Amino acid sequence: MKAWRSGQRLIGVPSGTTSSFIADAVIKDDLRAACRANMTFEAYWLTVRDWSHERRYPGDANPVTRKDGLDLLLAVINPNNGVMKWLQELYRSI
Numbered sequence: 001m002k003a004w005r006s007g008q009r010l011i012g013v014p015s016g017t018t019s020s021f022i023a024d025a026v027i028k029d030d031l032r033a034a035c036r037a038n039m040t041f042e043a044y045w046l047t048v049r050d051w052s053h054e055r056r057y058p059g060d061a062n063p064v065t066r067k068d069g070l071d072l073l074l075a076v077i078n079p080n081n082g083v084m085k086w087l088q089e090l091y092r093s094i
Contacts, residue, residue, distance in 0.1 A: 027090060034086055041086060044075035048083045 035042035051072055055064045076084050 030090060038081060040078075040081040041083075044078060044081055044083055045086075047071050047075040 031045065035045060055062060055068075074082070076082055079085060
């Protein structure tokens with residue numbers, strides 16, 4: 001894993017998004033490797049990456065369904081392949 005440097009940002013990645021969190025931490029290589037090694041994790045990562053908090057609000061053209069919410073929850077908390085498990089393992093390795 002590349003060392004994280006305080007204040008480092010990738011140009012062109014909007015701040016405040018899930019993708020900007022990954023870019024800010026400079027762990028893209030680790031993410032790519034995890035996705036290549038585990039197709040279930042990759043699917044979960046794509047679910048988390050594509051989530052938009054704006055979909056929660058009334059009037060959105062593509063509102064959140066119960067299935068969307070459950071898919072996101074599973075992608076985050078799955079004990080074997082979830083994104084949170086990967087982040088915790090990454091954090092422990094720093």
